Amino acid sequence: MATRTRYAPDRGLTVRMTATMFLLGLVFVAFVALIIGIMTAAHASAAAIVLVALIFGGGSAFISLFYSDKIALAAAGAREVSPRDAPQLHGIVDRLCALADMDKPRIAIAPTQLPNAFATGRNSKNSVLCVTDGLLNRSGLTDEELEGILAHELSHVAHKDVQVMTYASLLAIVAGLLVRFAFYSELFGGGRRGGGNNGQAALLIPLIMLASIVVYAISFLLIRLLSRYRELAADRSGALLTQNPSALINALYKVSEGMNRIPTQDLRAAEPLNAFYFAPAMRLTRGGRGGGGGGASLSALFSTHPSLEKRVAQLAKIQKELGQVGPDPRGIG
């Protein structure tokens, strides 16, 4: 019995994401090789710096991953709501979770006037989906548009984006710490040391610093690129889950417009959570949506979210695909 399907995997996105992760892995391997090189050179002070940075970086990443739901809720000042408090919200999420066959995350509401939503947590059992008051009350979203946003956030949970991004950021955290430690040790330790291999130390520590700066810069750009691909993937999965990309497009426009209307003190307050949000609360340049000009390219490189145009273009493609029914890619359903 041949089964038709309305899903088609986006190979282009998968390829681009693979390339990004490959590059990130390459930088990682190179960096580890360098560290091992330093360790075997066995200069005590250099090895100690590297070790401390690894422990601190790994430890902080592990803690932030393990407590990501609690940290994010506390930072957003959000409170968890029961089905009785927010029946509509729970009703939509219940149904989406049943459709997608996933565990239902806890649901929280943040008392922020910015219309936005985020999902966080290290795995599906410990995840929490948070929407802001502004999204529910002020943004003028219809139920379908709200559903589109919730489906996008649920896709982040299903794709384990918090885990993926934490692992991806690990390298940048360690490299960043190394830059700082090497800098301080140069500043305070460099002059005092005497003895035989002093010349080697004077050479090693700036080398660590330089390599760390390069690694930090490259991995920072790659992480941001990966983050943008994860957003596109969540948009795509969310739209396929609700079968309603148009509602998600409308929601994107409404939320982005809402973001631009809000005064700046709210934007600053929202900055730490930026990477988890449905739409970015912080922008490097505040250009119009018509964008794509020369000045926008740098901000696009650093941004955690793809541009509105890119996201809408992808959803428009899905809109078209949903109209046509393709053959099942796995042959027999």
Next chain:
Amino acid sequence: MGFLDTLFGRTKPVQPKLDDLFGLPSAAVQLEAATGFKPTGSGSVSFRAPEGKPFADIQKEVLELLAMDDGKPGGGLPVEVTKDTYGYTWLVSNHMSDEMDALVTDLHAVNSALVDGGFGPQLLCTLVAFSDDSHRRLSLVYLYKRGTFYPFAPLSGQNRDNALELQVKGVLGDDLRIEQDLTRWFPVWGAPGL
């Protein structure tokens, strides 16, 4: 989801499991013996229709699918098509209260027709309604993606009779695969056919 799907941020559509539905008639007998709840003869199937088409077109498409599946020329299963406030389409089939076998056969046919039509990943749940002599209502909800059932007993307002639901879980444990994860027992207030 597999490791690679997680790595690439892909979501594979989940195909429904349908055959467990045929456990319903014997479960209904067991349920009546133990709790006095009888089938009302009404059952429904809900799924998410893709956007872009007016509801009338979906109605027509679904009814055509059902007519094709029936095999008899000019036939077709008697179902009502409605849409709920959450945007899901419901197909309601009505039988006499003692025709549980026929109802389940119909529901299975509706489900297979929808799966053949490419709506498989969009199926939400199948629901069969029961009531007892004091007009308490109960429904058994079938979750396709997990292949499990759970009881849903609405009271007035948005309250559910959890005691009754847990009792039913105990009674039917041998006849049906009951969803063990209670967080998946989501309420379907005001579902058509309930």
